[in-house]
Amino acid sequence: MEPPPSQSAARKVALFNHGRLTAGQRVLINGAGGTVGGYAVQLAKDAGAHVITTASPRSREAVASAGDDEIIDHTTTGVTAAVTEPVDIALSLAPVAPAELAALVTLVRPGGVVVNTTVWMPAPGDEERGVRGIDLFVRSDAAQLGKLVALIVGGELRAAVTERAALTELPALHSRAAEGAAHGKVVVVPSAA
Template sequence: MTVIELAQPGGPEVLRPATRPVPTPGLGEVLVRVRAVSINPVDTKVRRNGPLPTLPAVLGWDVSGEVVAVGPFVNEFAVGDEVFGMLAFPEQPGAYAEYVLARAGDITIKPAELSHTDAAAMTLAALTAEQALEKMNLRAGQRILIHAGAGGVGHYAVQLARARGAHVIATASAHNMDFVRSLGADEVIDYRARPFEEQVQGLDAVLDTVGGDTATRSLEVLRPGGWLVCIAAQPDAARAQALGVHAARILVYPSRAGLNTLVKLVEAGRLRSHVSRTFPLAQVADAHRAQETGRTVGKLVLTVP
């Protein structure tokens, strides 16, 4: 089978095609014929800096495809099932390939409403958003600020927060504001026009997907007892305590239950992926270059013929 390997960390040019044997599923595993793989910022960070347990390595955690073999003690899936999920994150990846092994607990049945492209996009990013909202216990009627509402995690978070009945405020650049409104945001802030902390105050929750000083500044817009959840930076615990607010950084984890929550929302017409561009697997280096511009709306996806 064809895979995309990197022999050492570096720029996009280190991603090279290679041939490996098709693996055999072990206990609790299924073999998936890959149809689409999502690109995430973590892919480019690991490519540049590691860590990777073994080299040469195959990147990629988000996958959608068909089951072609099942290992012992797998009863949930059968050959021919269309599935999607996030593979054993943050352990050794491997989805940039024609075939990949997946733990049965990390995948679920792909709904008919989702293409393989959209399903692959809706794994790490949407699970991150859902787990962040769960961490802050976001409830109906609460006001939440979601940073980078047009981004990979952000565009799912806007929809998921709206599905929970929250009043959703999101930041975006001026040319993405209409897109973020189309996702269901009640208010959209042009963060380049004026600092967001001058535009909102007294919020119940903030989801920081940006990092840098955004986390510290976000603490200032929360009401006492409010929640800041970060996915890109460690929040200032001392400052949070002084302000009487909660703050935490989360790392997404595989969850079939979480995927099934997403599936129900997809089937209800309340959650969708926005894939701004697709690339053939062979053009993965170009996909990484596009991801590293930081200007992607929604997600980038690799397609596997």
């Protein structure tokens, strides 16, 4: 199962409010393999950014279909070795080792930003180079959620609904998700009477 829509709205905040994303910038989305990462890729591409993503082989196709420009298989290649030109924004959606998170700041050009969504590690920054480190936590924002819904309804933002599950199947669904076997959005429907 994927995070609730409020987390998708948070990704939009991460890119535009905190990251100040504009056309022509380079964005690294670390952990783009989930549906929320796919939203971030689509939103960044729509804004005219060059999007670099990290994903595993199992989510490569989903990430590519979201429209990234470059993909790094994080299971075989370190992100710091693969990113050869600085990025303006590094958005970290994946829980990574503290050293890996800290290394993201080295990929960001002076004046850029690292936005981190993992709550147990602070976002790294580099005051000397003017690289901001921002920690982002989920907050509900009805107006932003409404805008995202409008983008989905209008076909401008794709939501990958991969299955529908009855409410009675929720425990099994959670188990599959914990094992990494549930991909895309799952719509939970009332159980048949």
